[in-house]
Amino acid sequence: MNRLRLWLLAVGGAGLAALLVAACLDLPGFGGSRHPYGDRAVHAALSRHTANTIASVNFDQRAYDTLGEMSILFAAVLGCVVLLREARDEHRARPEPADVARPVRRYALLVLPVALVTGLYVIAHGQLSPGGGFQGGVVAATALHLLYLGADYHALERVRPLGVYETTDALAVSSYLVLGAAGILAGTAFLANTLLPYGTFNTLSSGGTVPLLNAAIGMEVASAVVVLLAHFLDQAVEIEEEHGRGTP
Numbered sequence: 001m002n003r004l005r006l007w008l009l010a011v012g013g014a015g016l017a018a019l020l021v022a023a024c025l026d027l028p029g030f031g032g033s034r035h036p037y038g039d040r041a042v043h044a045a046l047s048r049h050t051a052n053t054i055a056s057v058n059f060d061q062r063a064y065d066t067l068g069e070m071s072i073l074f075a076a077v078l079g080c081v082v083l084l085r086e087a088r089d090e091h092r093a094r095p096e097p098a099d100v101a102r103p104v105r106r107y108a109l110l111v112l113p114v115a116l117v118t119g120l121y122v123i124a125h126g127q128l129s130p131g132g133g134f135q136g137g138v139v140a141a142t143a144l145h146l147l148y149l150g151a152d153y154h155a156l157e158r159v160r161p162l163g164v165y166e167t168t169d170a171l172a173v174s175s176y177l178v179l180g181a182a183g184i185l186a187g188t189a190f191l192a193n194t195l196l197p198y199g200t201f202n203t204l205s206s207g208g209t210v211p212l213l214n215a216a217i218g219m220e221v222a223s224a225v226v227v228l229l230a231h232f233l234d235q236a237v238e239i240e241e242e243h244g245r246g247t248p
Contacts, residue, residue: 049198098152108150115143123218137221172220
């Protein structure tokens with residue numbers, strides 16, 4: 001049985017290696033001043049009034065790939081929620097208030113609103129400038145956790161109701177799928193950028209469905225990071241094992 005598995009692995013690996021070699025042999029030469037894919041990506045972005053070509057690739061030309069990346073994050077967070085849930089032999093213990101140095105507290109509380117606004121700005125302007133939903137979502141979620149550094153864990157919990165963020169995470173994923181299905185209902189293709197007018201170039205309303213998909217990704221990433229960190233921090237700060245019993 002083990003020998004059969006090794007043979008199957010060898011055959012599959014040989015086939016994959018052959019495909020990779022064939023793909024590499026057909027790549028454009030290194031060191032060139034232009035690349036066909038880059039030229040086409042820029043042309044497609046400009047034709048649909050999307051100033052940020054990267055956002056056009058992520059949410060228009062290859063929006064289906066972005067759906068896969070979002071699904072991976074959603075599944076990873078779901079798996080962590082299941083694995084890190086409170087077990088029968090564990091209980092919650094309220095942590096003691098943290099003793100934070102005043103300079104650290106002041107700096108964290110001053111930077112928090114700036115970081116939060118910066119994250120929201122990066123999400124909102126994803127189709128216009130570098131950044132977007134993935135980057136802005138991480139910045140916004142990280143900003144909330146400055147309360148943990150500048151105050152204590154209880155302060156973070158007050159601004160981080162997990163039920164709200166879990167619901168927002170699911171709604172963001174559903175919104176992305178609904179926008180994709182709307183293309184099919186309109187008679188085009190899944191996630192096709194043909195539902196909305198492209199608007200005026202280099203404005204917030206430009207790019208058709210790109211801003212909407214980017215916003216959905218921003219909501220999903222921000223909510224997913226908050227939920228993920230919440231369960232890890234719960235395990236590190238609040239959840240403790242019962243005396244005399246081990247973790248299953």
